[in-house]
Amino acid sequence: MRWAVFCCVLVPVVLVVYGTSLGGAAGTALGLAAVTAACRVLLRRSENGLRAERVRPRTEPGHPRS
Template identity: 85%
Template sequence: MNSPTHDSSSDLVRWAAFSCVLVPVVLVLYGTSLGGAAGTALGLAAVTGVCRVLLRQSERCAARTPAEENTAHRARHSRTHSATPRGGRHSGGPSPVD
């Protein structure tokens, strides 16, 4: 089953693609040259493509982040710290001087 985020981003890309077709048609109907409308269509398609790539990358990062945090969290707590002292005073190394 698709997540709500995936559905909304797919819908957004579909509407953007629809706009890439609709806007040039409207421009031609209102008297813009075919070359100008084609240039507009190419520009909108380029922007739509870049936005789609960025949305997909964002979705992948959002899906990957919780899994990585769980792995890092478990790894941090599974380490043994037998060589390092826990609290209190220790006599190793130089101490800072005021």
């Protein structure tokens, strides 16, 4: 997560240094933050699903566990 925050700050700074407007850099920062947040949510959901799958025993429908 630290790298994501670092990149969300670094990219707009580099854009401003290389001549992009402050508005464009701010828009880029917001876009990167939104993508980072969405990826984090999806990663958490995936991790929770995998964790739940490991806890839940696998049984076939109609077959009692032995």
